[in-house]
Amino acid sequence: MNKIVKIHAADNAIVALTDLYPNEVVTVGEENITITEVIPAKHKFALTDLNTGDSIFMYGVLVGKTTANIKKGGLLSTANIAHASSTFSIGERKLDWHKPDVSAWESRTFNGYHRADGSVGTANYWLVIPMVFCENRNVEILQQALVDELGYGKSNAYRNQAEAIVDLYKRGSSIEDILNADINANAQKQRSERLFPNIDGVKFLTHNGGCGGTRQDAQALCGLLAGYITHSNVAGATVLSLGCQNAQVSILQEEILKRTPNFDKPLYVLDQQATGTEADLLSSAIKQTFAGLIQANQNTRKPAPLSKICIGLECGGSDGFSGISANPAIGYTSDLLVALGGSVILAEFPELCGVEQDLSDRCVSVADAERFNNLMTVYNEKAEAAGSGFYMNPSPGNIKDGLITDAIKSAGAAKKGGTSPVAAVLDYPEKVSKPGLNLLCTPGNDVESTTAEVASGANIVLFTTGLGTPTGNPITPVVKIATNTKLFNRMRDIMDINTGTIIDGEETITQAGERILDYVVAVASGEIEVAAVRHGQDDFIPWKRGISL
Structure with a gap:
């Protein structure tokens, strides 16, 4: 294993691949350099003597200026280096590149989920999304209701540990006994078989946006959510709206069509203020989500070219x-x-x-x-x-x-x-x-x-x-x-x-x-x-x- 690396010919900052110590001699190119202080692995040392205000180069670009004199072989740190970078402007196009040999992969495929818009997913998920943070609680209730029943729940090994510790406490164990107890965390395992084998999961996305911010925030949030709904890894979505928020469903629908003009995935939108009671909202959401899952489960993995990644x-x-x-x-x-x-x-x-x-x-x-x-x-x-x-x-x-x-x-x-x-x-x-x-x-x-x-x-x-x-x-x-x-x-x-x-x-x-x-x-x-x-x-x-x- 080499002890150092000089990344670019123009660099005067050299990377230590292992800990270096004072008086240790390392070779950079054809030059032997004596290390003057401890250089921890991953850190850099000076290739030459540097004066205050000198430029530091790594990867062939300007990365800092010295704020103190540094001896050759000395550590570069926040104590003697400050950030600096080059200016930039519109220059000539430099589009030549060394295109790698891909003959080993040209005929390769992956098995993915093909969508109507031509994209191919590496997974197949159903989404439940709130338009505004006011709906987060309802999303969480749906998560509690659906995940285990559909077979996507996982046993909680840490909950098992907590139960074991509670049992020790009830039996009169001391603090020292509890701290030294041999209670191991086992890997999480599926609780039950998935009801829909072709669906990787139902994902519940909560957030703190949708209202109270700027209109630009609401537009950006709708664009982000539209990106998830139209994503190749998503089969369909259930959307919960309060009704009065800045992030209106109409904006979401516009953003969806921007990304997929012929959008045809199952999409169920429920408005709480229009629906009425929380019970009616959640009941409708469960039934409609289940109907969507039945459709989504019909999609299976099929070969696709690597260009779809x-x-x-x-x-x-x-x-x-x-x-x-x-x-x-x-x-x-x-x-x-x-x-x-x-x-x-x-x-x-x-x-x-x-x-x-x-x-x-x-x-x-x-x-x-x-x-x-x-x-x-x-x-x-x-x-x-x-x-x-x-x-x-x-x-x-x-x-x-x-x-x-x-x-x-x-x-x-x-x-x-x-x-x-x-x-x-x-x-x-x-x-x-x-x-x-x-x-x-x-x-x-x-x-x-x-x-x-x-x-x-x-x-x-x-x-x-x-x-x-x-x-x-x-x-x-x-x-x-x-x-x-x-x-x-x-x-x-x-x-x-x-x-x-x-x-x-x-x-x-x-x-x-x-x-x-x-x-x-x-x-x-x-x-x-x-x-x-x-x-x-x-x-x-x-x-x-x-x-x-």
């Missing part, structure tokens, strides 16, 4: 290895899928700070380049006005594990998008309509961004993490990819794939990217249940277009 690219709990293992690995997976005619979505605009010029230049059309530049500029200006520019994006966990400036984090995060041209630039919550790489304006917040990518059409999400993040989605499998082997082994219950093999020298980025695509095909066919689905990790947070980094 749309991958959302996400990272969360990132570390100093994210940009050199998991992110470039799924970047290669992205290039493979684009070459096969599929679609990928790169989002999290605050985490593209510093790489705007490259992405702008890769936009096929100048109009898209201008749109991307404008979205980035306006977003950052609003954040600055609120006192939190993009430079505030790295979390304490990011910083602790080596991502000390937003530009360092962003340069590594952008690797998820591979090298292909940018086919389209989308604003939240628009839907993907072109194959290829799509840029989608979302926050860096893991759940808000994943929620948005799925609304835009992602039927698989690849989620890289260096610290461990359990995020999932109600309707789309979220594949959790560890950047390092220690994390994969420590949190194996929520991880699906390990790319620490790249850091360990056991695998190349290309090999990992190919392995991930094979895994994606198996997940898309329903052959593998990812950890987030197994644990029922149904995270759903709409973005209200406020300042969220």
Whole structure:
């Protein structure tokens, strides 16, 4: 295993792959460098002596400025580095890319759920959605009424633990006895057989929007909900409306037709104020939902080309290895899928700070380049006005594990998008309509961004993490990819794939990217249940277009 890596020829920040200690000598290219202080794994050290105000480069781009003198071999940290990034403008189109060899996948298919609009789902869900937070309680009552009866409930191992502890307490056990009791959590299991074997589940999406905000918030929420209802992984939906909220059913219907003009899925809309009593509303909702499930169960998995896969690219709990293992690995997976005619979505605009010029230049059309530049500029200006520019994006966990400036984090995060041209630039919550790489304006917040990518059409999400993040989605499998082997082994219950093999020298980025695509095909066919689905990790947070980094 190598001890260090220089990512780009222009870099003067070198990444430590393992802990380095004072007086240890490492070789960078043809030069021997003596380490002057402890450099923890994932962190960076200076390639040369640096003076205050000097530029720091990683991934070949500007990622910071020094705020103090730094000796060659010295640690780069928040104590001596501040965020800095290059300006960007409309430049020449740079659309040439090294299209990977996809001969091994050209004849491959996955077994998915074919929809009338031509899309193909990797799963088959029914949705129950409130138009406004006032209906959340009714949605939760429907969840309590339907989940177990339909066979989608799971035994709660932790409830079993609590019952055992209560029993110990009733029998007079001491606190010490309770704390030392050997009560293990067993894996969750299905309580009963599914009534509808071709339906993966009924998902109940609650939220805190729909009224009380701006009209723009209501429009965006309706667009997001329409993205879920029209999604290839959704068979139909039950919608609960109070009646008087800003997010009117008519707006939802308009947004549905924007995305699918010939929409024909079962859709049941119930208005509580028009219906009358809560009992009448819920009774109607149960009967209509059941009728929809009978229809949805008639759809079965059938072969489809890999071009029908749309991958959302996400990272969360990132570390100093994210940009050199998991992110470039799924970047290669992205290039493979684009070459096969599929679609990928790169989002999290605050985490593209510093790489705007490259992405702008890769936009096929100048109009898209201008749109991307404008979205980035306006977003950052609003954040600055609120006192939190993009430079505030790295979390304490990011910083602790080596991502000390937003530009360092962003340069590594952008690797998820591979090298292909940018086919389209989308604003939240628009839907993907072109194959290829799509840029989608979302926050860096893991759940808000994943929620948005799925609304835009992602039927698989690849989620890289260096610290461990359990995020999932109600309707789309979220594949959790560890950047390092220690994390994969420590949190194996929520991880699906390990790319620490790249850091360990056991695998190349290309090999990992190919392995991930094979895994994606198996997940898309329903052959593998990812950890987030197994644990029922149904995270759903709409973005209200406020300042969220």
